[in-house]
Amino acid sequence: MSRASLSDKQKKSVDNTGFSPNSAAEGRRLVNRDGSTNLRKMGLPFYERISIYHSLLRMSRVTFILTVFAIYTSLNILFASIYFFLGADSLAGSQSATSVLERYLQAFFFSSQTLTTVGYGHISPVGFVTNVVASIESFIGIMSFALVTGIFYARFSRPQAYIRFSHNVLIAPYKRGKALMFRLATYKNNHLTNAEAEVTAAVHLTENGKTQTKFYQLTLEMNKINSMAISWTIVHPLDDNSPFSGFTDQDFFEGKLELMVSIRAFDDHFSNTVQQRTSYTQQEMIFGARFLPMYERSENGQYTHVMLNKINDYEVVNFDA
Amino acid sequence: MSRASLSDKQKKSVDNTGFSPNSAAEGRRLVNRDGSTNLRKMGLPFYERISIYHSLLRMSRVTFILTVFAIYTSLNILFASIYFFLGADSLAGSQSATSVLERYLQAFFFSSQTLTTVGYGHISPVGFVTNVVASIESFIGIMSFALVTGIFYARFSRPQAYIRFSHNVLIAPYKRGKALMFRLATYKNNHLTNAEAEVTAAVHLTENGKTQTKFYQLTLEMNKINSMAISWTIVHPLDDNSPFSGFTDQDFFEGKLELMVSIRAFDDHFSNTVQQRTSYTQQEMIFGARFLPMYERSENGQYTHVMLNKINDYEVVNFDA
Amino acid sequence: MSRASLSDKQKKSVDNTGFSPNSAAEGRRLVNRDGSTNLRKMGLPFYERISIYHSLLRMSRVTFILTVFAIYTSLNILFASIYFFLGADSLAGSQSATSVLERYLQAFFFSSQTLTTVGYGHISPVGFVTNVVASIESFIGIMSFALVTGIFYARFSRPQAYIRFSHNVLIAPYKRGKALMFRLATYKNNHLTNAEAEVTAAVHLTENGKTQTKFYQLTLEMNKINSMAISWTIVHPLDDNSPFSGFTDQDFFEGKLELMVSIRAFDDHFSNTVQQRTSYTQQEMIFGARFLPMYERSENGQYTHVMLNKINDYEVVNFDA
């Protein structure tokens, strides 16, 4: 990158990003496209570094259901083993069980009937110890399902922005000059209002073999929007105030830079503030292109259709003359 | 519309509304009276475009209960069929069932007793496969009801503003001139404080057969109110700063315009921010009218009655002289 | 009241309180001490004016539990009656019931065992109709308890400020003049930070037999406090900027005025904004008094004790000379 162009202009970099000037690793981005960071927390035992709650909420739907089912099965196996080792007399109605396997299975089914509190009663606990174990198991069952109820609720009530970003950042014609542009839209039946955007550029400069990172808050043509109805094209004019002013195709391509994007808005329906983050590196930038419209009138003219599959549609433009 | 009056004055239009200058369809409003928009999201598979959670929360109470009951019945039918195909010996206590229908019904009732975990036990599962199925069914039952518990809670804890708007916007006398006025009140036993109003006018101008939309942020006499105790009349003075200054009855009637209204407030009881939106088109405007009071003293003088059925009551006024 | 003193000074009244200048009823306050208003919403059918959710959350703990128990009993009676009218053969295990009363009671107990899904099974449903009814009843049982779970959670998770206000407003010596003072403290094991106070005075003026109300935002010595640790004395100096400057004991006593108080803060533990309101009328004002300290060192010097029973303790002072 023509490093000179940056330092010459003495652009004012910022240092309140929370990232360190030395945080750039070889070729890795600071913020991933899904908004997560490439930081790992170390130096504490695992259970202290992990918020079980955060983990349970972040896992995918399928992983979550499998996890719950695995815990359910484990508890069943644990208690089935206890009933089994308490002997053949501990469960009434299981006398018909002749083999060891059959006895174990009946213990297992009794356990599952106890854990879920379905309690048919065709198998029932006999004796003090078995009754105490069953009493504890049904208590554990109810407690577990209380927990699961809460986590289920937490999972689907978690405020989410459901924003889709264009895959590329375009360097497009803008007024008499150029501008960096990317766009975004909500892709679900949610509606965001009072949306705010913040874009920070991280520029990695290598000097004497040591990589330093400088951060710049980018000026946006519009950093607030009343309603995210159709789509929102975020525009950073490449004027004199931009840290990238005068950059050529080559400068962008050779440089190592990253745009860290944060969108914050108010979910109209749930009255919640939601936030979503992403980032773009120079490899996702296209020099000389402009976005094509992504909405159209419905055939009967009644509705405006927002075409989410066209969010990255662009056409190439030339910057000569 | 006397388009000239708008362009002449070079009123400053805004472009951060999230709607496009080309978004006006034939005769349709941008925002419906219930606050929803006439946008449709396309270009993604259905399941990606839909947040099940948003949908479950938006459906009416009756639809929701019927949906849950339908799922409950479907699950019952599914599991009943499994028990049925496992044969007559799979369920103890069902020997009395002689016909195929009777056998199916007993499988159905056993299923429902398992799904709800009521488990009377007069019908009970026999054999490995049946027991495993019953164990899974009771697990599914508990999981489903955990989900339903969460959705129930989410539905009735959803922050709502419960605001009723007057049906019409009146062009009424105001000080020495005129003003656009509409009013609103909370209609339930909720109490809102620190309410804020924002009104954006969308004016559709047709030039050379092509319709363009311009947006204007309207100045309000008072855009914040401490407490929404009685009712709130929102007033936009038609003075020189208004994009509609000098408009006549005819101008409003012939024009195609829309007022997009957004109210945001703090729910005193739940400590939540709530928001409600609506819109008015020129067809809901009345030129030359003023609102009548909508509250009165109770007979014993102890209370102030807010008469919600009078929220749109107005009297006609003349603007001559 | 020496009305002159108010109008002479041309204090700037405000009109964004949400209350009407005509809203004062005979002798009633606008805002009650518990923060509610004396407004009644009319003109809509009952079920439209009521948010069941708000009602269920506002009722006292005892009323709420009795309501839930009453609904539980009503459902039991309803379904017991259905089982009873389905005949003696509809419930197996109830043959021992000989009298009509005994049959009804067994139907009742079967119903309760179904509704709570306890389902012992010593009474069990027989026949198609009974089984369908039992299946529906257990479904309703689970749905109801899902609802109750949500409401329980909503009730005790509702953000509450738990602020206790002094019973009186004192007109106390302050610097070289006087000031209106009242104080407040949190009385539970909650901790509030960033607390903000807002005090609006409503002054009812009677002219030609017609009562008009004027509203004034009172200037406070400190309207924001970092942490509500001990107690907070809110002070409105009666200086030239006060609408009450120059008021005598007599003026306060004869006047009809009301201080509407709103406190908003951040609950440290739940990360919620909480709000509490109250009001004082002239009858709760004491001319010439000052608050006594309400905290003391514990005997071992380890703790500071906040004595909540002393929140209204004051001593009389003279204003002569």
Next chain:
Amino acid sequence: MSRASLSDKQKKSVDNTGFSPNSAAEGRRLVNRDGSTNLRKMGLPFYERISIYHSLLRMSRVTFILTVFAIYTSLNILFASIYFFLGADSLAGSQSATSVLERYLQAFFFSSQTLTTVGYGHISPVGFVTNVVASIESFIGIMSFALVTGIFYARFSRPQAYIRFSHNVLIAPYKRGKALMFRLATYKNNHLTNAEAEVTAAVHLTENGKTQTKFYQLTLEMNKINSMAISWTIVHPLDDNSPFSGFTDQDFFEGKLELMVSIRAFDDHFSNTVQQRTSYTQQEMIFGARFLPMYERSENGQYTHVMLNKINDYEVVNFDA
């Protein structure tokens, strides 16, 4: 402490901290390291001073589970005693019980089967009174578990900042002078953005044997940070504007002072505002030390490792010359 240095400079102290100038007890801090205060609320009956909800949420995980289990057992004992005193005929299936102890145990197990709604049915209630009691017990069981479900959810969904603070405040070299420094980092898999810091110094001055406390809002080099990615070193420059400017090692050591720290941020994942507080006294300050870096590149260069065990690592520096 060289009290003069403070009063000489006439630093502007603040009085909106919520703490009283007289609140300093002998040697105790105002705010503990875990953010709690050394205040005790008195003068009200216990049940009025306690928010059960706050208490249930603050107790440790183990205490909470033991509390719930204790309540479960107590309810069981209570109802078991009732069934026991209703006589041997009140429970069918318990005839096999011969001794008094065996009868009590069976009553106990029946009670637990009713409370958890597992209801096997091998023991079942007989007679009007027993049935009514069982009906009430299963109702109480469901209500209790509804409550527990809610509290479980509230406990793990409670917004928490999970911030770890350095153990010490360092007086470190800063530009051409010195600065107070401490640092903090999130230690779990949560991510905070838009973090804000507020530091208030409490200085206890003893004059004529009476201790007075003065409060100062400390100016921070940076009191807001975009993203709390790695760690955040909070810096208060000891320049002319600092209440501690010119303080020597001795001044800090002899003085009685306390830094009250409050961090507020936005949890990226849950869209919640979270807050955490701590404090430092002069005994936790180190004169002449500077923090060592606490992050490093992973071996493969792919990740940045935040070493939480190094959060307090510092090296000694000399301030001579």
